[in-house]
Amino acid sequence: MTHDLILTGGRVIDPSQSLDAVTDIAFAQGKVSAVGQNLKRDAGTKIQDASGFIVTPGLIDLHTHVYWGGTSLGVDPDLYAKKSGVTTSVDTGSAGPGNFPGFAKHVIEPARSRIYAYLHVSHAGIYGFSTDVHVGESEDMRLMDPRGAVRVAAEFPDHIVGIKVRVGRHASGDQGIAPLDVALQAADEAGIPLMAHIDEPPPTYEDVLAKLRPGDVLTHAFRPFPNAPVTVQGTIKPAVLAARKRGVLFDIGHGMGSFAFKTARAMLANGFEPDTISSDVHALCINGPAHDLVTTMSKFLCLGMGLTDVIRASTETPARAIKRHDLGTLKVGSLGDATLIRIDEGRFDYVDVTGEHLEGEKRIAPHGMVMRGEWWG
Structure with missing residues (x-):
């Protein structure tokens, strides 16, 4: 050859x-x-x-926001790729059923780097997140669009790898965990995994984990108190261990509010490494504290995680999470x-x-x- x-x-x-x-x-x-x-x-x-x-293998950032020009959070995927060495960005819910075709046509398909997406179950995705406006898209159940999500996921199987939902006090407000129930129904119907965002309670970390299926991803998994995965004594919550045992994947999703050294030290001290390391890069954290995937990887290297394990969590395992087994490897x-x-x-x-x-x-x-x-x- x-x-x-x-x-x-x-x-x-x-x-x-x-x-x-x-x-x-x-x-x-x-x-x-x-x-x-x-x-x-x-x-x-x-x-x-x-x-x-x-x-x-080409680095895979499992949690990004690259709907540049379509949402206030979006960053340019190719500029980000070249800056960070990320060959595959997985956008996590920037677009929903109502605007995903535009994301596909104007960003995903023209990009030089690879882009996959978790489709938001909310009709317009994450539409109200900026320095001046912060509206949790899961606060209004009228925006939940499971039928549309199933339809659009079937229309774009080469781009869409799962369903995304955000729950927590900031993302779902008084609706609590209800948007997660809707998203799980959509993911079941579409036959694809789910990624769940969690922020401050309600719902609790345990409540969210209890609903996740094998192959689903909990992002912001090493977040700070409140809704941290560890107790005040520094032990891992039993629900976390049970979820990993049944195949739930734990993703970092650093972002602007979702990763703490204190939590990471406790998790690593208990032998619990993240399944996937991701940046949650977006317009409000690309200049810090997250910056990019390699910075997040560097933090884990400095916390004592082995280099091979850091690379695995940024290549092989995220490829498995999105069921793209021809990525995350250098096999012939x-x-x-x-x-x-x-x-x-x-x-x-x-x-x-x-x-x-x-x-x-x-x-x-x-x-x-x-x-x-x-x-x-």
């Missing part, structure tokens, strides 16, 4: 293959075509030196996405949503990526 591109000399870390070695990765026709030493080069093969860098035949990162050492200031600062000694810095088999530096 003639390879279009070969990355040479990089340290390849691919948790999906238990691979951690200095080796070459080749791409052809938009897919991974070979992994190994001294891969054959033809006259038309492009060579990209990856020496001194770590090559991972998989889609041709890869990210080059470097681990900088020094003194780096990190901050969580409560204002707590952490001085870390490591930082994950993106260098470039391969997107659909082509180098994107």
